[in-house]
Structures are given as structure tokens and as C-alpha cells.
Amino acid sequence: MLSLLVFMPLVAAGALAVLPRVPDAAARWAWVAVAGAELVLVVAMALAYRTPAPGGLAFEQRVRWIPAVGTSYHVGLDGISLPLAALTCVVFLACAVYALREAHRPRAQAALFLFLQTACLGVFAAQDLVLFFVFFDLSIVGMYFSIAGWGHGDRARSALRFFLYTFLGSLALLVAFIGLYLASAPHTFDIVELAANPPLQGSPTTGVLVLVAALVGLGIKTPVAPVHTWLPPAHTDAPTIGSVVLAGVMLKLGTYGLVRVVMPLLPDAWRAAAWVVVTLGIVSALYGALVALAQSDFKRMVAYTSVNHMGYVVLALGAAGLAGGSAASAAPGAPAGGAGSALGAAAASSQQLAVMGAVTQMVSHGLITAALFLLAGVLRDRTGTYAMGPGSTVSGLGRLAPRWAALLAVASFASLGLPAFSGFVAELQVFAGSIATAPVTAVALLGILITAALFLRALQHLLTGPARAPRGGFADLRAAEAVPVVVLLVLATAIGVAPQPLLDVIAPTSAWITSVVTSSATDAVAASVAAPAGS
Numbered sequence: 001m002l003s004l005l006v007f008m009p010l011v012a013a014g015a016l017a018v019l020p021r022v023p024d025a026a027a028r029w030a031w032v033a034v035a036g037a038e039l040v041l042v043v044a045m046a047l048a049y050r051t052p053a054p055g056g057l058a059f060e061q062r063v064r065w066i067p068a069v070g071t072s073y074h075v076g077l078d079g080i081s082l083p084l085a086a087l088t089c090v091v092f093l094a095c096a097v098y099a100l101r102e103a104h105r106p107r108a109q110a111a112l113f114l115f116l117q118t119a120c121l122g123v124f125a126a127q128d129l130v131l132f133f134v135f136f137d138l139s140i141v142g143m144y145f146s147i148a149g150w151g152h153g154d155r156a157r158s159a160l161r162f163f164l165y166t167f168l169g170s171l172a173l174l175v176a177f178i179g180l181y182l183a184s185a186p187h188t189f190d191i192v193e194l195a196a197n198p199p200l201q202g203s204p205t206t207g208v209l210v211l212v213a214a215l216v217g218l219g220i221k222t223p224v225a226p227v228h229t230w231l232p233p234a235h236t237d238a239p240t241i242g243s244v245v246l247a248g249v250m251l252k253l254g255t256y257g258l259v260r261v262v263m264p265l266l267p268d269a270w271r272a273a274a275w276v277v278v279t280l281g282i283v284s285a286l287y288g289a290l291v292a293l294a295q296s297d298f299k300r301m302v303a304y305t306s307v308n309h310m311g312y313v314v315l316a317l318g319a320a321g322l323a324g325g326s327a328a329s330a331a332p333g334a335p336a337g338g339a340g341s342a343l344g345a346a347a348a349s350s351q352q353l354a355v356m357g358a359v360t361q362m363v364s365h366g367l368i369t370a371a372l373f374l375l376a377g378v379l380r381d382r383t384g385t386y387a388m389g390p391g392s393t394v395s396g397l398g399r400l401a402p403r404w405a406a407l408l409a410v411a412s413f414a415s416l417g418l419p420a421f422s423g424f425v426a427e428l429q430v431f432a433g434s435i436a437t438a439p440v441t442a443v444a445l446l447g448i449l450i451t452a453a454l455f456l457r458a459l460q461h462l463l464t465g466p467a468r469a470p471r472g473g474f475a476d477l478r479a480a481e482a483v484p485v486v487v488l489l490v491l492a493t494a495i496g497v498a499p500q501p502l503l504d505v506i507a508p509t510s511a512w513i514t515s516v517v518t519s520s521a522t523d524a525v526a527a528s529v530a531a532p533a534g535s
Contacts, residue, residue, distance in 0.1 A: 002059040002075050005041050005085070006121045009034055009092075013114035016107055027107035028100050034114060035093040042089045049082060049505070054512040055195055055264075057127065058082070066130070070181070070188035075125040079509035080259055080359050083502060084252055085124045087366045090491065091248040092117045094484035095241040098374055101480055109150060113241065116142035120249050124256065129177040129189040132261070133170070136221075139250055140166045143234075143242065150239040158237040165220055165230035173217030173257070179210035180265055195264040195516065207269035214262050215277075221254030222310050224284040235303035236386075240377025243299070247306050248370035252362045255313045259359065259513060263317065267517045274321030278434075281315025282444045284308070289450035298458060299376040299386040302369065305415060305454070308447050309365045309423075312430050315444055316358035319434035320351040321517055350436035351518060355510040356503060357429025363502065364422035364492060371411045371488040378404060378481055379462075382474045388461040394474075396467030401476040405463045407485050412455040414492050417448055422495035 012034040016027055045059060052058050057076025065072045077085060095113060102109060119142055122135030140163060148159035181189050183199035183206065200207035220227045235243045263270050270277075288307030295301035380386055382401075383394050398405040414421035427448065434441040477485075495502055 001041070001045060002077065002125055003061055005038060005045065006075065006118055006125050008038060008041075008118075009114040009121075010118035013111040013118070016111040016114070022107050024103075024106045027110045028096075028102065031110035031114060032093070032096045032100065035089070035096040035117070038117070039089040039093050042086045045077070046082060046086060046505075049077070051505075051508045052078060054508070054515070055192065057192065060127075062127075065128075069130075070184075070186065070190065071128050071130040072190065073131060074127040074190055074192070075122075075131070076127050076192075077125060079505045079507065080256070080513075081124045083359065083363050083505060084256060084366075085121055087252070087363050088117065088120050088124065088249050090488070091244060091366060091370050092120075094370060094374070094488055095244050097480055097484045098244075098377070099241055101478075104150060109146075112142060112145055112149070113245070116146070116245060120245075120253070123253050127191045129180065129191060129194075129261070132191070132257075133174055133177060136173070136253060136257075137167070137170050139253060140170065143246060143250060146242040146245075147234060147238045150242065151237045152239070153237040154233070155237045158233040162230050162234040165227070169217040169220030169227075171217070172213045172220075176210050176214035176217065179206070179213065183210075191261065191265070198265050198267055198516075200266065201268055204268065204272060207266055208272055211262065211266050211269040211273055214257070214266070215273075218254040218257040218262070219280070219314075221257070222251060222314065223254070223307065224280045224311065224314055225287045225307065228284070228288075228307050231307065232300050232303045235306075235373075236297065236300050240373060240380075243303075243373040243376070244370045247303070247373060248366040251306060251310055252366060255310060255317070255358065255362055258314070258317050259355070263321070263513055264516045267519075270321045270517055274318050277318030277321065278315055278438060278441060279318075281311050281313070281318055282441065284311030284314060285444045285447040286311075286450070289447040289454065293450055293454040293457070295454075296389045296392070297386045298379060298388050298462065299373070301454060301458060302372045302376060305451060306365070306369060308451060309361065309369070309415075311447070312427060312444065313358045313361050313365075315441060316354040316361070316430040316434050319354045319437045319441060320358075320514055322351070322437050350433045352433070352507075352511050352514040353429050354433030354437065355514055356506050357426055357431075357433055359506050359510065360422070360495075360499070360502065361426035361430060364426045364495065367488045367492040367495075368411060368414045368421070368423060371407070371485045371492075372415060374481070374485050374488075375404065375408050375411060378477065383470050385470070388458060392461065393468065393470045394462060395465035396463070397469065397474055398463035399467045400469060400474040403477045403482060404474075407477070407482070407489065408462070409459060410489055411485070412459055414489065414496075416452045416455050420493060420496045422492045422499070425496055425499045 049058055057078055060076035063073040119135050119138035126132040144159050144163040181187055223231050285308050288304050292301045292304035417423040417427045
């Protein structure tokens with residue numbers, strides 16, 4: 001079933017590419033049909049999902065591939081990858097519906113995005129480092145052609161910049177994967193086997209070097225400051241659905257790689273670098289919000305808020321590596337089951353809460369930011385510009401297009417973390433877990449305040465004032481434009497109001513990852529306590 005989910009879009013893409021004279025309308029609806037079937041399939045998998053044993057997988061499949069180097073076609077899902085696979089299917093279906101009015105080479109675009117859906121799902125399903133890398137690289141290729149083929153503005157330059165940046169990052173990631181392979185005994189690329197017996201334990205220097213290579217590759221993809229500079233031009237010149245997939249799904253490939261690969265496979269190195277990761281998260285959160293506040297281009301502003309929101313994810317994952325609290329459970333003189341043990345349990349709980357918040361933030365950001373980019377696409381389609389504020393030819397759209405304005409307001413409030421939306425649930429967990437582990441992370445709360453200011457400013461510029469728009473008016477949303485936005489925001493609201501079903505899926509895997517990251521430190525302190533005095 002999982003392989004069908006991953007490869008069905010690729011088969012459909014191949015059919016659209018090779019079948020002669022497929023009518024444009026048929027190609028558009030074929031894309032909607034396949035994306036819809038994918039969503040039905042992933043929902044069925046979610047209903048059939050049963051929490052696997054710690055470190056285990058559901059829907060697992062494994063086939064020999066290149067046994068000489070210890071790699072295989074190994075796929076499976078757990079409580080972190082399943083929600084992200086479901087997010088991928090939702091976002092791609094939203095894009096398919098939105099693109100029903102696409103007039104520029106719709107058959108080629110449908111084939112390309114179906115190919116891209118397989119690449120993204122493959123990353124979330126892969127349980128082998130080589131397989132992960134293959135799908136990771138294919139996603140870069142797909143997005144490059146999306147920007148270059150259907151973008152606007154200086155699309156060729158933006159596509160090339162995106163490709164060079166992210167491909168360089170993937171090469172660094174490959175170096176990290178080879179380092180893990182060489183350090184394992186017996187040599188293997190299998191993620192499950194490596195997590196069961198993490199290599200490079202007790203080799204701090206080598207472990208940190210491998211971690212640095214992985215952080216470069218995944219940090220560019222996330223992106224975190226200062227390796228984020230490819231993102232704003234890529235979004236600005238990408239087609240609307242290209243930006244939706246890039247922000248809604250592809251940025252998650254970077255943070256997912258941190259949770260799936262780096263944290264469980266390099267726990268010692270992750271703890272050693274935890275404060276560096278926390279600092280990167282804080283800087284990204286504040287920098288992204290401040291630069292977004294300075295923008296007069298609505299789409300570029302939303303792009304920078306992605307740096308802000310993904311900074312929260314990185315911050316939370318870094319905080320989960322600060323194992324000092326867990327070690328408190330073994331503090332000298334603390335009796336078993338006493339106050340020290342309770343303190344350690346509370347700290348471990350905080351670290352798990354931070355990981356849960358990070359994963360919830362990935363899902364939340366994917367839904368809400370996808371909706372914002374769809375609405376930005378409508379703005380450009382109607383006016384030919386994303387400009388807002390003084391000097392802009394666009395204002396007062398609340399009167400000209402009330403449906404568009406209402407959805408923009410809802411999406412903006414959702415993005416700034418208003419209660420009753422998924423962003424509030426995610427950020428509450430991120431900061432509750434992070435601040436409990438490291439109180440200094442509270443400084444990143446300023447990012448929420450700045451985000452509120454920038455979205456309120458954007459709403460004021462676009463929706464209030466005299467009603468004016470170039471090109472003779474601003475037609476309100478059509479069905480193909482409104483339906484995907486409404487569905488995305490309804491899902492974000494459902495998670496915000498009733499988050500427990502999602503959290504029940506995420507929690508067990510988050511607990512396992514937290515235990516892997518913190519167990520070595522706890523064991524070391526426990527051993528020092530158990531040693532006789534003076535020994």
C-alpha cells in the first residue's frame with residue numbers, strides 16, 4: 001500500500017508524458033483524479049495505522065537493491081512521517097484543483113507535479129539513506145523545472161540559484177550519509193539499523209564533523225539563516241503552485257531529515273551541538289520576522305515568514321538535545337523515585353513536548369502558508385503585482401473582493417498563531433517545551449509579536465483604504481481558487497480546535513526520538529552516581 005502511495009503519481013506522470021495528444025482539459029482533470037486518489041489512500045492508511053514498537057515502522061516494505069553496499073528499497077511510516085505524508089497529499093490536491101484554469105502547457109505541468117509528489121512522498125517514506133538521498137535530489141530537479149518553466153520575472157536566474165544552493169546542500173548531505181555508512185559495523189545505509197546501534201558514539205570529533213555536513217545540507221533546505229538567501233527570489237518568481245509546494249512540503253524535507261536521520265543516528269553529536277542549533281533557530285525566527293516586516297511585496301513577505309516559522313521548528317529540535325534536565329534525574333544524592341527523578345522526568349517530558357511541537361509546526365505551516373501563497377497567486381493574477389503599501393496601485397480589496405479578503409484575513413490570523421488555529425497549538429508546544437528546557441529560548445517569542453505586526457500591516461494595506469486595482473477591477477474568488485484555500489484553512493482550524501488525534505499519532509515517535517537523544521547522557525550521569533566515591 002505504501003509503495004502504491006509513493007509511485008502512483010509517477011506512473012500517472014509517465015502516462016501523461018508519453019501518451020500522444022492528451023487534451024489539456026483531460027490532463028488537468030487526470031491530475032486532480034490522481035491527487036484525489038492519493039488523498040483517499042493516505043486517509044485509509046491513517047485509519048489503519050497502529051502505533052509500532054519504539055523505533056519500529058508501520059506499512060513497512062523492504063526489498064534488496066544494492067546489497068554490496070548495504071542499501072535496500074526500505075520504506076515505512078511512523079508517527080512523524082505519516083502526518084507529513086498526509087500533508088503532502090493535501091497540498092498537492094489543492095494545487096491540482098487550483099491549476100484547473102492553467103492555460104500554459106497544462107499537460108507538462110501536471111506530469112511534472114505528479115513526479116514531484118512522488119519525490120516528496122518518497123523522502124517521507126524512505127528508511128534507507130541512499131533511498132532518502134535519491135528522492136531528496138529528485139525533488140530539487142522537479143522544483144527547478146517548475147520555476148524555470150512556469151515562473152515569472154527573472155525565473156531562469158531564480159531557478160538556477162535555487163538549484164545550485166540546494167544541490168550543494170544535497171552533496172553535503174551525501175558526505176554525511178557516507179560518513180554514517182563507514183562508521184557503522186557492519187556497514188549499512190539502513191536508517192532503522194543505524195538508529196538501533198548509532199555509529200560514532202564515543203567519537204565526538206568525527207561525529208560533529210558528520211553532523212556539520214548534515215546540518216549544512218538540511219539547513220539549506222529548511223532554510224535557516226544565513227543559508228536562506230535562495231528562498232525569497234525562488235518564491236517571488238515561482239508560479240503560484242510552485243510556491244505552494246515549495247513552502248507547504250519541500251521546506252519540511254529539511255526539518256524532517258533532522259528528526260528522522262540526524263537526531264536518532266547522531267545523538268551524541270546532536271547534544272554537543274544543541275546550543276548551536278538552538279541559536280540558529282532563534283536567529284532564523286527573529287530575522288525572518290524582522291525582514292518580512294520590511295517587505296512591500298506580499299509574496300516575498302510570506303516567503304520570509306517561512307524562515308521565521310521554520311526557525312521555531314529548528315529551535316525546538318535543538319532544545320530537545322539539551323540533555324541537562326534529563327540528567328537531573330540522576331543528580332548526586334537523589335534517591336531513586338525521589339525529587340531528582342521527578343525533575344528528570346519533567347525535563348524529559350519537556351524535550352518530548354518540544355519535538356511534538358516541531359512536528360505539529362511542520363504540518364501547521366504547510367497548511368496555512370500553502371493557503372497564503374494561493375491567495376497571493378490570485379492577487380497577482382488579478383493585478384499583475386504583489387506590491388502593497390505606499391505607492392502601490394492596490395488597496396481597498398475588502399470591498400472589491402470580500403471572499404478573497406475574508407480568506408486572507410483568516411489565513412493571516414492563523415499564521416500569526418491565533419488560538420483556534422493549528423499554529424497556536426504548534427507554537428504553544430514549541431515554546432512550552434523549549435523554555436522549560438532552556439529559559440533563554442523565550443527571546444524567540446518576539447518573533448510572534450513581529451509576525452502579528454507584519455500581517456496586520458499587510459491586511460491594512462491590501463484590504464482597507466480607497467477601493468482601487470489595476471486592470472479595471474478585482475474579480476472575487478472563483479470556485480477552483482476558493483475551494484483549495486477553504487479546505488486548507490478548515491484543516492488548520494480542525495487541528496487548532498481538536499488537536500488530540502494528530503498529537504496521539506505524533507507522541508509515541510517523539511517520545512522514542514527524545515529517549516534516543518537523551519539516553520546516553522542520562523546513562524553517563526547515572527553511571528557516575530553509581531560509582532563509589534573516590535573511585
